[in-house]
Each structure stands twice: as structure tokens, then as C-alpha cells.
Amino acid sequence: MKVTFDRLQAFIHDAMMALGLPDADAAVVAKLMADADLQGSDGHGVTRLVPYARRIQAGGLNVKPTIRVVEERAGTALINGDNGMGHLVMSRAAEIAIAKARTTGIAWVGSQLSNHAGPASLYASMPLAQNMIGLYFAVGNANHLPPWGGLDMLLSTNPIAVAIPAGNERPIVLDMATTVAAYGKVKTKAQRGETMPEGWMIDRQGKPLTDPTRADEGMLLPLGGMEAGYKGYGLALVIGLLAGTLGGAAMGKDVIDFNHDDSTITNTGQAIAAIDISAFGDVDAFKTRVDTLVRDLRGSERMPGVDRIFVPGERSHDTRVARLTDGIPINPALQRNLDQLAEQLKIKKLA
């Protein structure tokens, strides 16, 4: 089944209003969630609607938050999200960061008492239209990563996203978890009855774990794998410190597993930075340099069997273009869940 972007957005909007969000807030969340599906971030879009609804109905998320700045300097702010939807908190954070960076050249806005906000790239990309670079960091909402050599699950797949404007080329948009595979990919393998490649997870003896139904018995490997996983561990740690600990949000033992707990406040922390390119010289000259670099990368001689060289963000862009025309695919299991939710919320079904 495929739906248009507009239909998906309207469906999520209806659902969010039925769940108690004010109209304007429901619109912001619906736009960002549908954007996630449009760009192919399927694990972060409408598939999250059912768990979000479950959390709201369990009282674990505030549908009418008072999002407010609790610390502020010329180039920084800390936002208290009042346990609202992360999409609202981090949209506000991005607006503040962009406004501040226009004056100071760079700004950093962190959150506390936020919630899951969808794909990191959505927020990192917000400064692009202002000729700014965006950086985004988040603490994931479930710990599946121990420290290097350890067994205690103290870290999440803490992602980083960086978005950099180009001129005639498309922006460069990197969005990556700091584990070899994001946990959503493990869940997808389990749903499909497939095995995982070696290198995604290990068991408690350090042996490869390839059966995704046994995921609870093992742990994700940090980026770098068996060879250099201490680097991915280090990245996950410092991202968590920047996005979580700095702003007084959950990190380490304080992170609750939002897959198995709908009612405890997550106190999610994220951070966004905006860098105004004009603070470092001529914007057009910068964009020309980025264009040249992108073309050099894309035009590189290729290894045998490689058809195309990608620049970060190109796959998402291609998916966006294709799905705007062809529609957004909704798998049967997801459709059933969304139909059930629509019945429960007494809203029009997705299709």
C-alpha cells in the first residue's frame, strides 16, 4: 500500500489532535513525521505513531507542554521541553539556534525533558535554508551498547547529524548512529525472519550474534566493530555527554527503555548547533568549493563492481523525489496497526 505525503501528514495530524495535542502542535509533528517517511527514514516516521500514542495514553508524555528557555547566553540556550513531543522541542531549538547564530556566528541549543524527535537529519537540515551549517546530537531512548569490553548497557546508539549547504549540488547531509547498525535494523531483520550479518551484534562472550530474535541476549557493536569499536564507543559517549549530560538530561543508567516503559518520563536530551557560513567568508565562494568537492567525490574512479559513488544525503534525496511521485509505502503490518489506532481514536483511516 502506498499513500501520498499529504494524506500521511493529514492522518498523523488527525491522530495527534485526537490524542490531545493542540492543532498547531499536531501540524508541526505531522509534517516532521511524514517528512521522515518521505526521505526513507522509515524507522522514525509513522511507524512511531502507535508507540507515541501508547505513551501519551499511559501519561508518559505531555500533550500540552510549556516549552521554555531555562538558561541563555548570546550564543547558547537550554530548553526545558516540559516532557512534550521531541519534534516540538527541537523545532523550537533549531529556530533559536538559527536566530542566535545570525548574530554570534555560531549557536548551540540543548534540550532537557524532551522526547524522541525522529531522524536527526531533519533538525540538522533546518539551518540550511539560512546558509548555515547544522549539527545535531541526541541521546537514544534505549541502551543497547555497553562500554568497550563491558557488558552493562550504559549507552545508546547516540546519533550525530551534520548538514552542509552546497550551491548547485544538493546539501551534504550525514545522519548516522554510532553503532555499526541502528537497533531499528535489528528489529526489521527479526520481523522479516532474516539473519543479521556478522558484525552487527555480539553475545555476552563476544561471539558474533546473527539471530535477531536473540537480540536481547547480546549487544550492538559500536562503529568500528571488533577492530576499532572503541572509537564508536567513544563517539557514542561524547555525543551523550553533549546532548544529555550537559543539559541535565538522561544519560547512562538514567536512560529508560522507551520500548518497554510507556509511563516514565524519558528526560531525553538533544542538541543542535547552527554555524553561519557568512561569519567565515563569502557564502557563494563556500558553496562553489562544496560543489567542486562533491563533483570530485562523485566522479572518482570506482572500485570493481561499484556503480555509483554517493555523497551523504543523496540516497535520502533520491527517496524523497521518488516517493513524492510514487507515494510512501506502508507495509501490511504497519497498516493494520494504524487502522487499529484510527478505530480507537475515531479518526479516518489512512487509506
Added chain:
Amino acid sequence: MKVTFDRLQAFIHDAMMALGLPDADAAVVAKLMADADLQGSDGHGVTRLVPYARRIQAGGLNVKPTIRVVEERAGTALINGDNGMGHLVMSRAAEIAIAKARTTGIAWVGSQLSNHAGPASLYASMPLAQNMIGLYFAVGNANHLPPWGGLDMLLSTNPIAVAIPAGNERPIVLDMATTVAAYGKVKTKAQRGETMPEGWMIDRQGKPLTDPTRADEGMLLPLGGMEAGYKGYGLALVIGLLAGTLGGAAMGKDVIDFNHDDSTITNTGQAIAAIDISAFGDVDAFKTRVDTLVRDLRGSERMPGVDRIFVPGERSHDTRVARLTDGIPINPALQRNLDQLAEQLKIKKLA
């Protein structure tokens, strides 16, 4: 052979003055280069003295630069290093970033026309004493990394370093190249006549390359290796854009290989950011949270065969403590090179 920190520092100081640096500049460079050896960053310390000297004598580096701010906002600056030693440029950058962050909460200072500055961690750590977090990004001075799937060497091992203050615990200091192995490790394997583990390099057919004497026939694998190397490629790319392209420094095809070219201006770009912790809340409360996290990580249950769990920066700290007592080891080949340099410069030998 082992030497004390003070003796090593004095030797480098003498060499730099003999090469034409003013006394005060030679002192800054000597301190930072000896610090690199002290903390175990052996590939970035006194081993670089001979190539630095060769570059200076070939006219490829300005011994009396006028380092100046060419772009400035409240929270940002771009420094033109006038082709001076990178240590001087990035020390100045750190000072400016710290001073600005005290007011704005965050500051970002980039460089152009800089040079190799030694280990990233030295600069990322400079804000620590001011209760600030430091971030450092650099474009490496030789391209050994193609885009993912490609063969053209368009990227370097572009490192990132992040330093975060703790309370009673030691600061967390991550310093990592965005390749599985830094190129210096390949050179070390070649010197020792050892083979490399699979996963460090591949040849032009994508097959593992384990003979370090054949390094020129292959390429480094980006962090993530065969499984997820597109992530390390993405990181190397965005770090290069932030540290190089943003400030008009060399990136991509413009990066010269300073191992094989002593006279062309490198136009090296680096960037440092300082984040004032007090802009986000109480500093002591933050440090207590970091201490708790460090202890949780260190105290984690361990995998079979693992003796100790490290937090980033602990190995360097342990090395520093040991070498302050035991001295800094200088291998015979390096000692011969330094003795030759001392004769040539007519300065007192290291030992």
C-alpha cells in the same frame, strides 16, 4: 633510550630556534611537541621534528608568521596562520575560542594557512581548565582515503577530538582518526617489519591488504570497515568541510601530501570550539554527573578476558604519569635522526 620531559622540551626548543623561530614561539612549539610524546602520541611528537625541519629549510613553512584574525563575530573567528607552525596557530585559536565562549557560551575558531599541529587532543583539552568543553577538527596532511566505493584519494584521516571536564575523575578526552587505523600506525608496522591486521587497508580490488610495505598500492579503510565504512567516510568528509572548506583551507584535491612535498604551502585548516559549561547550568552539578557516568562505565561487568574498561583519555593519562617518572622512550632510529639534525643545526644532542 629515555629522556626527561624537560630535556626533550629543551632540545626541541633549541632546534626550533636554530631553524629560525623566535624564542617565544619556539617555546610554545617545544612544549606542545614534548606534551605529545609525554601522553604517548608518539606519531605526533618529536618524531615530526625532522620533517618539520626539512619543510622549514625547503621554504615551505614561515618561521616568523603574522598570525591574524581575518573574520570575526561575537562567537566566531577565522585565523590566517600566515603559513606558520600549526601549534602556534591553534594555540592562538584556542585562546580566542575560550575568551569568546566566556561571553557567548560557545565559540568556534577556524584556521586557514595553518600547518600540522600535532595531536588533536592537545587543543581540545585547552578549554578544560576554564570549565569548558573543547572540540577540535582537522584536515589531515595527506590523502589516503577515497570516497566509499571509490579509488581516488580525496580524503585524509581527518581527526576529531572532544574533551569534557569531570570532577574528581579525570577529564574524558576522545581523540580519533576517522579511519580504522591512522596512517602512522601503518608506517610503524612497516618500520617493524610486521604485517597489518585485516581491516586496516584494502587494495584497489577491495581485497584486504596486510603488507605495510605495499601501502602505496592500497587505501585506508574508513571507520566502520567493510561493514559500515560509509559512516567513517561521511565523518571524514564533514570534518574536512568544517575544518577546511569552511575557512577556505585545503580540502579534497587541494590537500598536498606533506610526506612527499616539503615546499608547497599546505594551507592546512583546523577548527576548535569551546563550550562554557556554566551557560547550561551549575558546573559542579555537571561534573558530579560526569563522575557518576565514568564510574558506572568503569565499573561495568566485563566480557570474558577483559581486565579493565577504559574511558577515553585514560590511556594517555596513564602514559603521562608513567613517562613523567620513567622518561620518554626514544627509539634508536629516531635517536639517529635527531642526532643528525642536532649536528646539522649545531645544537646540543638530545642525550
